[in-house]
Amino acid sequence: MENSGGIQASLAGRYALALFELARDSKQLDSVGKSLATVKEALEQSEDFQALTTSPLVGRDAAAATVKAVGESLKLDSLTRNFLGVLAENRRLAHIGSVIRAFTLLVSNHKGETTAEVTTAHPLDAAQVKALAAQLKSGVGRDVAIELKVDPEILGGLKVKIGSQMIDSSIRTRLNTLAQAMKG
Template identity: 65%
Template sequence: MENSGGIQASLSGRYATALFELARESNSLPKVEASLATVRQALGESAEFKALTASPLVARAAAAAAVAGVAKSLKLDSITAKFLGVLAENRRLGQLSAVISAFGALAAAHRGEVTAQVTSAHPLTADQVAALKAQLRARIGRDVSVDLSVDPSLLGGLVVKIGSQMIDSSIKTRLNSLANAMKG
């Protein structure tokens, strides 16, 4: 398995690599990816779950028990559930979002895809995501998986980052450019 040095060098990258290898060896990549997508969604929707992952005040045993309960209620696969327990025991739940992103990049690379980090002002519909993937595939010449996030401060438009390339079509950037042009 070829990994980029950047992913392996970070703490979250090492955890993501370990989870990826475990999932690959047990032929569970699709299940783990689906479970991690569920966890990412839960982090975005549940303030309590996000607080649990971010708080250094929660004891290891309490965090592990809470994560086990969350895993059961979210119906996560056993590998992901155990992995969350390991993160809790090692006091690394604060790295969960970064681990999920790094895992997504590893899984996409494994499938021969490029990962695009897409930030929009509002959540994108399934049709918009499909159209965006098609446009990015035409531009790059490879399949593209998207890592979506929402930043209301953009006001509108998108910011797409693929590797070192960034495409910023946000209204916020356009307004800042216009303001700078009017000053000079």
């Protein structure tokens, strides 16, 4: 059984590992990955869906039925829909964000790549993402899967996190550093 740096130690990690092994064995890693990305996007955009996953007031049956309907409307693959049903039945929907992160890490390790969490002030286009991936690959020595986040609060520049390493070239951080230096 693959441990991948302690992922298995957490509850979300155990669920992610189970989903990963099912998807790998049935050769559905890409479709499950795309479905989980859709779920992640839905969680970020829908307060109702987010409330469903975190509310202790929603019963197992209601959560399972709602997750099934959401899975069908989002056109998720059957393995991911069934997996979300299991999370609902076990009252573990609150862990879906952590499960998605752990699954993504497992897939990256399986493909021989590393994952970089990149935060920008504005969305990047496909050419910029490709150039950034090439630049990170030359520094890391492995293929790099980029997980993009947009945070206007950084004003400009990038924040890149690869494993425990953080590269912060955001304008906000530079301004804060300059302000600290001026205070003496």
